[in-house]
Amino acid sequence: MFETLKEQPADKILALVQTYREDPRDPKIDLGVGVYKDASGNTPIMRAVKQAEQQLWEAETTKAYTGLAGDPAFADAMIAMVLGDAVPRANVAAAATPGGTGAVRQGFDMIRMANPDARVFVSDPTWPNHLSILKHMGMEMVPYRYFDDESRGVDFNGMMEDLAQAGRGDVVLVHGCCHNPTGANLNMTEWKALVDLLLKTGATPMVDIAYQGFGDGLEEDAAATRLIASSVPETIIAASCSKNFGIYRERTGLLMAVAADASAHKLNQGTLAYLNRQNFSFPPDHGARLVTMVLSDDALRADWAKELEEMRTGMLALREQLAAELQRLSGSDRFGFIAQHRGMFSRLGATPEQVDRLRDEHAIYLVGDSRLNIAGLNKDSVPILAKAMIDVGI
Template structure:
């Protein structure tokens, strides 16, 4: 039965992780995998998470099944964190999912059920898993321009021009904040223009929110989503708590559909039915940690302080690298690194230069030049800047 099965292609990030693990050099630097790291290179459990887990261990009396949608407190607190009251709860249907990945996948299943002819428009640079997840649900994708490689900023004119071609009922996937891999986000003015365009064309925005709190702040990072929610009749959302709660392996996420009044129950039932056929019930523990934190003023404060510490460390690495590159190369060409936000930037390096950084300097990044800014520290910032200056010479 399995002889004709093609050999699987190793995922680029997983292959890079393996190569890094096998590299015996002491000073090697891992900028590949997209997890937060502290100055010592660790990805610690947040204090607020530990306290919430302790509370759950002491008070939880049963682990029997919940509804297919998962823990209602998780869904309600996350709805408020994401939407901040931009739309009434009566317009929001949501289900818990195993991480943001499954949220993206389940939303794609929902799109196919509702409108099998829909094309999902994705930014030309995007999280490498977006295309495969959309394709797995049987939907076609089309790219829209996003990053202006010259300035390292948003190609606003290109984006708006490309989205003029969308058909009514098409879906436009947008990163809520801290765009992965570019670190470039629309301004509030850009969001308003995108919302107006989608409204005019009858297209549906699909917001992937995986880094809320890592950019300008919890509310500001959701500003684009909230603007869309206030303006348009239908919005799809996939959210992940992997990064901002550090709950990566617990698999915490949710799929949300914001719909006109009167349609909530149909959407909630459809999403629950799709869950039933994919994984039935979402994992509970991580979602319960999130709702315990968000529902308790003291824990929420501790969490927010920790989250902003992570955010500030990444931003300091960005400034440090931009400064070090200015000093090493004598050029301002890398100033965009400090202006971008979130964990990722795309460095303008050729495949050969990226390979030289790995082979000659033990510096690992993805093949398109994506670096995880959280992987840097005071030691590795100058190492990277010097090595880049060398391979760029």
């Protein structure tokens, strides 16, 4: 039967990683893969996570399964971090998942169970795996305008016009902060207008929040998600611990279903547990337990928050350095958007040909849509990138 299988398209980002590895040139700069790196190019284990791991090694006495939805303490800790006191805890059903991607997939599955005809409205552009998963599941996708190629900001008017077409039973997928791949985000006035539109149309929001703490701060980055969850009757939230805890390979995420009141909790919680059982049974626990320990211990949490803030401000400094260097070289302020964007990514607005020239002529690797991973830079490589950008005509 295997002969009937069809070859699937290669993941463009993973293919780019392989090409970069095979490039013999030195120096070469990888700005494609979406992983945080420090100034030396490493993805470090955060101090508090390392301490929690050492404590866990000493204290752990079993590797038995947790519940189908994972350890309730993990859900409690993550819900508190993401939602604060925006909604009562009893209104939130939650299940641990293999990474934020697992939470996204389970969220889509929950939507399909609730309404097989649901349309999912996705920003143009969005994280490519959103589109890939929805296509694989056979769910209808409707793009909405988001990124303005000219201003490198949000096309808010176009976005609102497109989302006005969503209705009850449809889902509007938004990025809670640090939009991937553009780095362009709504301000709070715009978020409030979006909430008003959701209330008017009856569409259900789904928030993918993968970079909390990487934008304007832990609390600030959660503000939009909290506003949505506290304002609309139902919200689906997919949260990732990969970036802000640096535990990529531990595959740690949480799916939340927020209802208007506690009466829906039993049904929603049972649904999430059922979905876990059908897909992978019990979720992985190691990363989830580390996150729980860090968030529950005052000393560990304080050190984690300090290191996370150092990572965030370091990326902001790189943004400001790159924007300033480009302004110096070009004599133009057209690159100011780089300093205004937030998170790991910015979309430069370069053509595919210019991206190819950066790779071929300068050994600088970007995703084909010109997404730049700002965390792939350091203070020494910023001038190299800026000069190369001007050289290829960006």
